[in-house]
Amino acid sequence: MSVYVGIDVHRKRSQIALVGQDGEVQVNRNVPNSVETVLGVIGDLPIGTPVAFEAAYGWGWLVELLEDYGYEPHLVHPLQCKAIASARLKNDKVDAATLGQLLRADLLPEAWIAPLDVRQQRALLRRTLLRNRVHAVLADLGHTRPTGGCFTGPGRVWLAGLPLPDASRHVVDDLLAVMDALQPPIGVLDKELAALARGDPRTTALMRLPGIGTLTALAIVAEVGDISRLPSARNLASWAGLTPTVRNSDRTVHHGHISKQGSPWLRWIMCEAAQTAKRHPLFAPGYQDMTRRRGKKIATTAVARKLLTHAYHVLREVHDQQATSHHKPGVHRFTQTATHSG
Helix, strand or coil, X not given: CCEEEEEEXXXXXXXXXXXXXXXXXXXXXXXXXXXXXXXXXXXXCCCCCEEEEECCCCCHHHHHHHHHCCCEEEXXXXXXXXXXXXXXXXXXXXXXXXXXXXXXCCCCCECCCCCHHHHHHHHHHHCCCHHHHHHHHHHHCCCCCCCCCCCCHHHHHHHHCCCCCHHHHHHXXXXXXXXXXXXXXXXXXXXXXXXXXXXXXXXXXXXXXXXXXXXXXXXXXXXXXXXXXXCCHHHHHHHCCCCEEEEEECCEEEEEEECCXXXXXXXXXHHHHHHHHCCCCCCHHHHHHHHHHHCHHHHHHHHHHHHHHHHHHHHHHHHHHHHHHHHCCCCCXXXXXXXXXX
16 A cells, blocks of 8 residues: 655654555654654655655755655645645644645645755855855945955955945955855865856856856856746746735735745845846846836846846756757857847
């Protein structure tokens, strides 16, 4: 008889429920998070057994464990799992069993599980985005970076003498202090990231867009993963949480603030890139018009979404060209323009 597994994952412990084909809960046990303890509950189940768990804090280890031992992982979108969110009785046992029951009924709202190499690239990049935060503070105040960059010797002297408001000066100084403490590992990471950028045509193509440098391009590639899984630019914007919420009542439609659901890292990096892109001729007219009507913050978010739309078309073009080159040996074509409409 088939068995379906639901796991309510927490930082230190997890609740594991085994649900049979008939819907009966066979096991519902709370265990510490480790390979041995989890396998102590599910280790005797056949290879290919489906396992559902929410996209909670620190789920990467569980994916690797399940994949290594031949189980079928299903990552659940927590905000869309209404059966759990609306349950009157809320505890770990109920949540784990509900995940198993939804898996058995094929009713899970699933999220994409990024492959291990993509997760590793994300981890690498997320440690090196301090520089982008400094750039964002400067861009927001209208300061242009010096030719040699902000983090060389002359650049640091320039930063130290830059007249900044007190709050911005504290932010920049704190970020620089953290960067100084992390300088040895960051130097190693910079070399690894430069090698990654040179070897990936997607990164090269994205860097032709305004506001997108090496780190930003690599971050977009790492967060998005396989672009073919997203059918449109709107899907990507929605996945980044950059689309407005919509509420319908009778014939009235209300558009609210952006959803902020999906990848917070992709949303953040696009908003940082928008701080520079909004001054580019491609985006400046729309940004200025939106600023007059809705204010700077909403206007910058609108630029972030438009920039992500352009990024989608760039990534899709590179993907399609690579697919074509696989069918036609010896043909290598890369994107030549970054001004796609969308």
